[in-house]
Amino acid sequence: MSGNSVIDIQKVNEVKDLIVSFVKMKRAQRIYLPNNEILQKLHIELVHKFKKFFISEEKLSLMITPTDLFYEKQLVYSNPDRAESLAFQLYSNGINNLVFYRGVEDRELFDLISILNIDMLDEDSLEDDIVTLMWSREFNFIEYSIRDDYYLPAQQGNDIFEFINKKEISEQGNERSDLEFDPEEFEPPPVIPHNEVALTDEEIENIRAEIEYEDENALQIGMLDVLLELLFQERDQEEQARLSMIIEKFLMALFYEGNLRILNALLMRFNEHINGVFSSSDIIRALYEKIISLLSNGENISELINMLNSTYHQGLNDVLLFLSNLRKDIVPLLLNKLVDLKHIAYRRVFCEAIAQNGYDYVDMIGSRLNSSSEPIIKDIIYILGKVKNPKALDYLYKAMKFPSRELRLEAVSSIGRYREENSEKYLVEALLDPDLDVRTAALRNIVAHGSYQTVNSLINFIGTEGFMNKSQQEKKRFFMALAKLAGPALVGFLEDVIINKKYPSIQIENEMKISAIAALEMIGDHNALMVLRKAKGVCRQPVTDYIENAIKSILK
Structure with missing residues (x-):
């Protein structure tokens, strides 16, 4: 057996082990609270395995079928149980390929697993499927492609980086499509034991406790309904005051007990009533506003933080x-309290809450970039990306210049959430960043959200010495991104790169021409084919080999 074969087998086994950890983490996140030691241990283990894999690899690409996952055509996961199968969950939501790139962040892995778990909770109550949730998350180092026969509209050019190593799939004339897959007729392959994820006795007990919890929830809501009805009908002022005090103490007691889930349900019910059957009652509306003000004061926010920092934990969604x-x-209060939170998961929840109402507080939020704590600065950058106020871009541009690679990466990700002229300009500038991961993140965001106007800036950048000194792979990615943005209008420029331009060395010349050939292959129209045939007559080896392969690919 050759050395390469040994390496391939090792990598396949490494991917199998990684997916087992992924599935365990996915299951654990549904069962345990965010700071449970078991969940934290599994998260650290999963991140470690990804980092180990990417020491020698640029990406991890998984092909997905209804029951299986494949890496480099090798089976790495199989589970015919549709209720628990990771493969079936992805495939049934239209995803037939999932790609992780080197540099994938801990937070992106956590968010991806959270999306998969959201999808499993209650399909009937979800407005969005997995694809929509992943699209809205805007991952920098995780990509996916959609089945051609999926009911969603085709996502043109969904994964241009994958195109570099795209495998040609022959079309089968009259065979049934995957859309016609009938689970009743499907003969499942043997179950692979190491991928089985069974519920433990403890987890079964947790599920039973959840059912009892929901029953208690209904009881508490019924009590609130009765109390509000009594208050609504009461005309005696003293009795109104007494009932109001009972309702206030009832809700505040739930807060001090740390029972946020039931408290949330009751506040939502209360809000429904003041906008519905009790909308004419000023007393009930005033009582609701008083309770919300009490819960919003500094003392009670500090009490909430003490809960979150203690051994008693709350669900992130709660x-x-x-x-x-x-x-x-x-x-402003939540901003001041960020530093008091010990756990990053809860800090990120506070960030989401700040971003929801932070549009008019951009300058206050941006001023926190001067903090001495790098984790807090990273949270502020995240918030600035979420508030959707164009003024935040100036602060994010400042963050893009920070010495810390992690902060610059967060800044580029946040800038990529905007669709403003300045955001594209800043992302193009980020292509000069000294760190490859930052440059790659900037390029991905440009491809995902850039406009045709960005093309001229990118073309000008190609002519610089800084671009010439980039690696072959980075040059190729850049040309592919340009082809994605400009399409057939780029063919003339690519012809000039291959046939007319002069370069400082043979190596750079070959790298530039090979990159331009890949872009022409991606465009794949008649004009691109004519340029490739013309170039074949004037170029030398090894460039001509790439030209021949590109021509064959287009003709297929």
Whole structure:
């Protein structure tokens, strides 16, 4: 067996082990609270395995079928149980290829698993499927492609970087498409034991506890309905005051007990009533506003943080929903309290709450970039990307110049969430960053959101010495991005790169021409084919080999 074969087998086994960790982490996130030691251990283990894999690889590409995952045509995961199968969950949502790139962040892995778990909770209650949720998340180092026969509209050019190593798939004339897959007729392959994920006795007990919890929830809502009805019908002022005090103490007691889930349900019910059956009652509306003000004051926010920092933990969604119920002018208080939170997961939830109401507080938020704490600065950059106020771009541009690679990467990701003229200009400038991961993130955001006007800036950049000194792979990615943005209008420029331009060395000349050939292959129209045939007569080896392969690919 050759050395390469040994390496391939090792990599396949490494991917199998990585996916086992991914599935375990996915299951654990559904069961445990965010700061549970088991969940944290599994998260660290998963991140470590990804980093180990990317020491020698640029990307991890998984082909997806209804029951299986394949890496380099090798089976690395199989589970015929549709209720638990990672493969079936992805495939049934239209995803037939999932790619992780070197530099994938801990947060992106956590968010991806969270999206998969959201999808599994209650399909009937979801407005968005996995694809929409992943699209809205705007991952920098995770990409996916959609089945041609999926019911969603085709996503043109969804993964241009994958195109570099694209495998040609022959079309089958009259065979049934994957869309016609019938689970009742499907003969599942043997179950691979190491991919089985069974519920433990403890997890079964947790599920039972959840059912009991929901019953208690309904009881509490019924009590609130009765109390509000009594208050609505009461005309005696003293009795109104007494009932109001009972309702206030009832809700505040739930807060002090740390029972945020039930408290959220009751606040939502209360809000429904003041906008519905009790909308004519000034007393009930005033009581609701008083309770929200009490929950929003500094003392109670500090109490919430003490809960989150203690051994008693809350679900992330419960905390976010609670913060969303509070007063809209609470942003300055939450900003001041960020530093008091010990756990990054809860800090990020506070960031989401700040961003929800932070549009008018951009300058206050931006001023926190002067903090001495790098984790807090990273959170502020994240918030600035979420507030969707164009003024935030000036602060994000400042963050793009920070010495810390992690902060610059976060800044580029946040800038990529905007669709403003300045955001494209800043992303083009980020292509000069000294770190490859930052440059790659900038290029991905340009491809995802850039406009035709960006093309001229990119073309000018290609002519610089800095671009000439980049690696072959980075040059190729850049030309592919340019082809994605400009399309057939770029053919003339690519012809000039291959046939007419002069370069400082043979190596740079070959790299530039090979990159331009890949872009022409991606464009793939008649004019691109004519340029390739013309170039074949004037270029030398090894460039001509790439030209021949590109011509064959286009003709297919």
